Amino acid sequence: MIQTERLYLRIIQEEDASFLYQLMNTSKWHQHIGDRKIQSEADAIQYMQDRMHPDLKVKGFVNHVMIEKASGASVGTCSLHNREGVVGMDVGYALLPQFEGNGYAAEGAKAMVNHAFNVYDQSKIHAITNEENTGSCRLLEKLGFVQQGYADLPHLSEHIRLYSLERKADSK
Template identity: 60%
Template sequence: METERLYLRLITIDDAEFLCKLMNTKKWHQMIGDRKVYTAEDAIAYMHERMDPDLSTKGFVNHVMVHKDTGDLIGTCSLHNREGVDGLDIGYALLSEHEGRGYATEGAKAMVELAFGKYQVEYVSAITNDDNIGSYKVLEKLGFQHAGYVRIQDSDDDIRLYVLKKN
């Protein structure tokens, strides 16, 4: 997939170093949690255990956001079908040096278009922590509406739920 400034491609084991770096940012640990991915080998194992099954059974998995001009890997965006959230939900994460430039909005918009287009869903969900103001600002910019709170697997906290209905 392609947006104005980004290429979005499926994540591969060649992205292990990048994924490890992203998953060990302060913001990832605060907002998503420590997934115990501390080396490239851990990242490869994580991909095989957590991402590959989604690709083979659901047809989708994390996408890497690649900056068109520089070729830099700047973040990930994805579709999920996670327990505790009805339907498909989107997720995104950026390396801190790329935050605040609209890349999360671009990536999330591409995931919404993928969900509505290829997967023909009637709505897309998204979840975020109450204190992740930047994340829910992205969702609101795309037209998502706050729809309450949910509790997902492996979490003790209620998480903000957002929903965007297909026009």
């Protein structure tokens, strides 16, 4: 488990199916990440089994649920990926609408980037976002990411903004 000042980040589990179903059916998820056809909690469990949990076994990392320490509420997800179309690890995040604007995405992403640098010994971390997701672009730039151009993901026809953040020499 990863901890920040206000959050716990723990590996997503099947008990999170209701939360994941809710998150993956928000308008922003559909707009910026895509409709994954999650129509029920059972679909959410199947998605975890098919798409998330294999990454843990093969790559050693997987999606994490961000949990607000004060309330115990699941506020969003933050994760590391090693996806086709992006060279090296990238960080991703999503929040339930009622928790947006509280700095949780930045706090979780910063913790996950540090985890990638310190646990997985990465020298550079990437992030991707679509052109319309100006909030995510601002957040990445606030964290020190710099746009490096565009990435082409195999399942998308649009170009996706590609950001990178290099580990500072003294951050080991």
